[in-house]
Amino acid sequence: MKGRSKILAVVLVLAALCGVRSRAPAWSVSEEIRLGRRFELQARARLPLVSDVEVLEYVNRIGGRIVSTLGAQPIPYRFYVTRDPRVNAFAVPGGVIYVNAGLLLRASSDDEVAGVLGHEIAHIHAHHLARQQEATQILNYTSLLGMLLSAVQPAVTAGAIALQAAAQLQYQREFEQEADYQGARFMREAGFDPRGMLNFFRKLLDDQRAGPAAATPYLLSHPLTEVRLSNLEALLRDHGWERETPHNASLPLARVQVRLATLLEPASDVVERYRRRAMEKPEDATQQYLLGLALLFTGQPDLADRAFERARTLGLQGTEREIGRAWLARRDPAKAAEWLRQAVQRDANDAVARYVLAQALRALGDEAAAEEELDRAIALVPNFEEAVQTLGTLAGRRGEEAKGLYFLGKAAYLRGDLDQALSYWERALPLLPDGSDRHAEVRESLAELRALRR
Template sequence: MAARPEGVARAQLFAGLLLALLGLACVQNDGSRNPLSGVGTVSVDAEREVGFRADREIQAGLRASHKLIEDPLVLAFINELGQSMVATLGEQPFTYRFRVVAEPELNAFALPGGAIYFNAGTILKAGQLGELGGVMAHEIAHVKARHYARGVEQAAIPSILAQLAGIAATAATGQAEPLLIAQGVNVALQLSYSREFEAEADALAGAFLARAGYPADSMVPFFDRILAEKEDPTIEIPPYLYSHPAVESRRATALQRAENVTVTGTPPPGLERSFRAAQYRLALLLETRRTELKQAFGAPDRQADATLARLATIEASDPAAGIALLEEAEARIPADPRLPFQRGTLLERSGRLREAAQAFQRAAILDPGVALNFYRLGLVHKEMGDRVQATFFLEQAMRRFEGQGTLRRKTEEQLHRLSFPVVSRGGFGDGEDAPGADTPAGHSRTAFRAGDERVVWWAWIAPSYAGRRAEIEVRWFDPSGALVQETPADSLRRPTVGSTLELDATRSTRHGIWRVEAFFEDDVVDRRTFRLTP
């Protein structure tokens, strides 16, 4: 069946975008382009951009064909499984995101930059949590090891472009729905991975599993499942799942490797229960051909109305009394989402951010169709410095905001900033522009003495914000927490900015830990400390 006109248009646009994105892989750090016959150098920023834009288009295509699972319970489970593994890996350059596609076949793939897709069938057919964890660990390994970037650097770029050109040609015929385009990207990325990359991903997956609390051979049942379904002519499995390299060999290697790996971690409490609940929910979604089970909030409770009216008279003058009033009302009226939402608002104003997050999450559970519940939840996590959870909840809000209103635009801006940090690296220097200086602010320092003349903070600004460097404000705080200096950032060597604190007679006596914060549109985009000693 031919695609609908709007489906054809999006498919053609997406195919063209993919070719453009792969062109980014040929851009060097200095902005010049390599000829296609050469070997590309893919920076972290370029890899992040490729993945972010491809992820956005794939989501749009899947959503248009009603194939992107939007259910908050299912997404919360897959996010917790993935993030619990990522948390064991140390600091990461990417924000990992996890998607679920409403398809019953076995499949999973990772985009560059951290977006990982699972077919619903992969989750539904997993017999144990560890089996699904094995698939998750393998896909995370592809991202962690930067196989996309290394593949472009090591492989012939024209062959990857040729694969995507094939996808573009298919789309141009008007016979490809958005889902098929997304699957085509999957194939192009998977087949670009060498046998060495697949073997490395398997090896890393075993280690990641053990750190997260699962046996290192947890993926073996998934290999068995692929082999069993391969023998069934009625089941269609993507070829790369069993031929790159052979599943039999990977299975044997996984068993052998597991003998020397000790489980050191523990899965999050309650994750097994969430796994079973997500499987039940997914089965119901596929059966009813829905992407989300919506729970509508019923008629407002009159007692809650009375509580909110009373709250309006006291919240400004006595927030603590307002919080106590709402807590008492929630005990009597536990099903009204307006009460925990208002409690979260007061807790956030009082600086009790963790409690505020719990309150907003309660409101979102009671009424998951309201975007504002997820938006406020995301902002609180962002304020707490939890970029991962902030991204997850703000994405939930984005899916629920209708049209192109102010809050939707703000959510989109927040997500972009979480995905593409304004400051990617920085530090302090002595301000001496002398031979051997290793930073744009002179020689790198983390501690200074009272006899030093100055301290210079510097930061490397990401390319997407290079034109707005003048909007960055820098604040210096002494060991007591007092604001000592606030100035716009100075331009250093492009694309860096800096700020200088002169150590005069007064400042030189304030020994201890100093703090520097850089602000961009009221957001703290960099926070660093240095020590000042006598």
Template sequence: MGCNLTMKKALQHYHTTNNAPFWKNLLCALVAVLIVALPPVQLAKANILDTFGKFGVKEEAELGKKFSILVKSRMPIIEDPEIVSYVEGVLDRLQEHIPPQPFPFEVNVIVDDTLNAFAVPGGYVFVHTGMLLEMEHESELAGVLAHELAHITQRHIAKRIEKSQKVQLISLVGMLAGAVLGATTESGSNVTGGLITGSMAAGQAALLNYSRDDEREADHMGLIYLTEAGYNPKGLANSFAKIRKRKWQSGSNMPTYLSTHPAVEERQDYLADRVASLPKDLQDRPENDTKFKRVQTLVRSQFTDPATALTYFAKQEQTPLILMGQGIAAARINKVKQAADFFERAVEGAPKDYLVLREAGKFHYTKGDTNKAIFLLQKAAVRNPDDLMTLFYYARLLNDKGDSKTAATYYQKILQVLPEDSEVHFFYGKMLGQSGDEFNGHLHLAYSALYRNDAKKTAYHMKKAKAVATNEKQTAALELLKKQRDERAAYWE
């Protein structure tokens, strides 16, 4: 998967012979010297731990954690493991070719139709659903993420923070939120802007603004990470082109970096020229988009306007995957008969596809056909025993049939992987309460409300749990819940 020697030399040659006009001060000149002195991949592999200054690992991790809590307290986060694990997989593939980091990376997918993705200090990565849907190939999504990771590995934000040590952490969280998330409407529903290739817009976040040289370095390093990970190197420049095209076609919101960096066309040309200098076998790498298309179908059918999704799917080849998407979208607007037909045709066309079986099983469960749901979900579980969504609905079926003990083992297994899934906490809490475990029932219902950012219901169930707590273990569990509640409540409006 790594770059061969020819590719390394090609990248190095282009970078060292075409960058001179952009190094405008002594610091940038020094960076240029370092890049000339070291092959790009060697520079990429430099130990990031050696570059940490006064704003160290602890401070970066704390800033990232607080920012992550802020985002989760304001934005709808997808918990579907099929979608989240896919994005994690793309990130993991890139991570194998970036410098060692002092913290693990965490991925979250935000339900928002703007074309945005960003990574912040501390290893927190966020991708908007709009970015997942607008890209044509996985390599383009990977290109965006590679660029964002480069901003972190090169410590572009952290270095700027180091220059202003008097700024308090809470102020930095606010600045970072303004810069990354941009302005919101009065309802808080329209989040724009982002860090994708340097989108720093608000005047209050001038401290965090990426420079033109930061962007060039992130372009350079991002292309290295992308290519070393085995992707088609055209992915990064192609992602730029698609974002600009959508802006002109629809007039929709565009990441701030494109509106504040008028030289984006020049950057696209620069990247295209660099790719053209690579060996042809790298330029012609095949695109493997099978998983990407599956995730796009799930996102479109579950998290966009269902009527619009149905119109889109109707224009596509009627594969089992597309039929599944139509079934999901139709069910969301209560077209039950139509949805049932779509799912029947999808299962008939792909009887061994666990995703199709799972979604069909979910549909039949929600419309009350328990026997058909069990049949489909059991088949899905056989095909993929690790699919947590299948296990979740199977647990609900088991509880409905009176086997709460077995259902509890499934709920617990899911929460080990998805500890912040509000829906799992909700149904697990209801089951526990119905079976007589009042404390844990209210505890999980409180967590469910917390992760839905429902302050009133969180407080209600915390109070109920506290009233029935009888031992130190339960008291400690309440203290942990209170701590997490307080972290989020700091950002609740």
């Protein structure tokens, strides 16, 4: 963990290089994409990423809604969650955005999460790092790539990079203001309340005022001042981008927070916290439901099912998915499939329900139907490693060797096992139809992986 903390510290400072520019000409979009891919490859093998579908679906759904407002984009956006309790998010050129688990735990609403994602998307969309490279003479593309890659190597010290970045904070502030405006506009067009951005940034400024020890890593790469927040508040007011009633935490965000808590904290502590809340509000259906989730995620499906049924009795709708998950954990795939089909009917874009339904169908021996559900889940959450791995295994069993090797290689890539990904994709390439999207993707990925091994 100490090594990973050092890696993350360096990466956070490198995100501040949005304030560092060079004499080199602005990069092309293809160069930005290449930089992002190279960084992503290294980060996969070294950053502690969250692979849980509940978390990935939530972030991808909010990020995807915002990206959809941009129209056709040459840059493919990807969203990841790091298993880090500190509050932070950072963007890498080429469409790669990382959000710390601690940021999702600290958020009070979908609007606050959308505010952070909108801000990071705006940095990438406006090509801030490339634009800054036009104006100064500190780093060119090659040297910056080396520094980004050094974030996962011990050779570069965080202190030296921090000093260099701090010298250019004026540029960063200018682009922060632009990202505030563009991000607020993007999130509004996506149906979120832009005031969520202001509310979350005010939380962080309050942390900063509480003392250096309370300040979050997010402030390293995104310096906040009262003037900046006042400007953002004026922007929202002048454009009429305010709502009279702020949004509270949505049920999807609350679910994600329960899941992250069980990943980061002792199980007994999490269950006790949610049990206490449920006892304090015995007629609150949502609190009963969240207690059920805490019990389910900590391996207590019988108790979880009781809590879910209690929530239904109190009038909470949409509990079919969790009841299905509890039945599957209790080794009754037929009953699980019954509930999970209801969940999919309620929300066809529920990647979690589709993945768990695939597990139930597989347990029932219907691998063809399971494969269809996995395809749908992956279409909704492309970086869903468990679903990708399972789909590769099922395709191989059905004799679809090219598809199986493609997805097994992708699963290895997603979990950071780059040598294994290289092995699978080398075998898949000659089997994939020449000229197909998968053939092109594998050929490009192999070139990147081989370059990293040299």
